[in-house]
Amino acid sequence: MTLQQLYDVIVISETGSLNRAAEKLFVSQPALTSAVRELEKELSITIFNRTPRGVTLTTEGLKFLPYARQVYDQYVNLLEEYGRAERKRTSFAVSTQHYSFAVKAFVELAKNVDVSEYELAIRETRTQAVIDDVVSLRSEIGILYMNEFNRKPLMKVLNQAELVYEHLIDCSAFVYLWKGHPLAGRASLSLPDLLPYPCLAFEQGDTPLYFAEELLSTQEYPRLIRCCDRATVLNLMVGLQGYTICSGIICEELSGPDYIAVPFDPGSDPADSTMEIGFIERKNHIRSPLGEQYILEMQKYLQGEEDKRKGARDQDGEA
Numbered sequence: 001m002t003l004q005q006l007y008d009v010i011v012i013s014e015t016g017s018l019n020r021a022a023e024k025l026f027v028s029q030p031a032l033t034s035a036v037r038e039l040e041k042e043l044s045i046t047i048f049n050r051t052p053r054g055v056t057l058t059t060e061g062l063k064f065l066p067y068a069r070q071v072y073d074q075y076v077n078l079l080e081e082y083g084r085a086e087r088k089r090t091s092f093a094v095s096t097q098h099y100s101f102a103v104k105a106f107v108e109l110a111k112n113v114d115v116s117e118y119e120l121a122i123r124e125t126r127t128q129a130v131i132d133d134v135v136s137l138r139s140e141i142g143i144l145y146m147n148e149f150n151r152k153p154l155m156k157v158l159n160q161a162e163l164v165y166e167h168l169i170d171c172s173a174f175v176y177l178w179k180g181h182p183l184a185g186r187a188s189l190s191l192p193d194l195l196p197y198p199c200l201a202f203e204q205g206d207t208p209l210y211f212a213e214e215l216l217s218t219q220e221y222p223r224l225i226r227c228c229d230r231a232t233v234l235n236l237m238v239g240l241q242g243y244t245i246c247s248g249i250i251c252e253e254l255s256g257p258d259y260i261a262v263p264f265d266p267g268s269d270p271a272d273s274t275m276e277i278g279f280i281e282r283k284n285h286i287r288s289p290l291g292e293q294y295i296l297e298m299q300k301y302l303q304g305e306e307d308k309r310k311g312a313r314d315q316d317g318e319a
Helices: 005-015 019-023 029-043 059-081 100-111 128-136 150-161 230-240 287-316
Strands: 048-051 053-057 089-094 118-124 141-146 161-171 172-176 199-202 225-226 243-246 260-263 274-282
Touching: 005 019, 005 029, 005 059, 019 029, 053 059, 053 089, 053 243, 059 243, 089 100, 089 128, 089 287, 100 118, 100 287, 128 141, 128 161, 128 274, 141 150, 161 287, 172 230, 199 230, 199 243, 225 230, 230 243, 274 287
Parallel strands: 089 118, 089 141, 199 225
Antiparallel strands: 048 053, 141 274, 161 274, 172 243, 172 260
């Protein structure tokens, strides 16, 4: 087994094609195929399924890939530490459910990266993809939420995937909507208040309900619209007076001043109004300096938002 073979596997997994991987690696496709077959023979496993439409990782390949990434990343770290003429750019990636505060922390990270060259990535995506990205080390860190409904099944999924979950913040639920919405001036909103308007939810594909990003995912909404990105959600808030139920931690700097978060009134079940935001990473993974910095930026921003809320609550109490 060679480092080049490990890198070959990594590139093939990222491109999903032997031809595209060969172009990126500047080798012929037959030579690349031969190198991978030699590695598979040496390890007595099959890493890729080969089809006319490309290649996909086998179950053995999915287990092997994170180890290949770790070994190759450590090799790159050695080269960067002790120097060479052709130095690889510093890299870091995070996958997240659709949260503007996760993007805000990423922005601050990018502003403060203390190297001349880097390659960073942030992926706002479905819950299953967040988990898959961290399992394969496509992303070092994943951001997601838990509550009383999804905690037990999600923790089972994470444990089976050898991932660990770290708590960041607990927050009450808010209704997120356009500032021109008829209900925007209310002090709080309940489900009966919201029934005449479409609920907006992020598409999760063919996955169980506990993969939903929103509270009350089991609720039967008379009007429900699913979409895939935050920009579309914001457009639908304006165009259709839609709403979504979220953490209420909204980065106005990125989302703009045209949207507000109104406290959600859960009625008789307070558990329906509590969200916990956290992050996942591989078990026993050595977090990179950029990973550490990203978590610190996230914690700093979330703590600042919590302090603002506490100050607002204190002022309301005095009033």
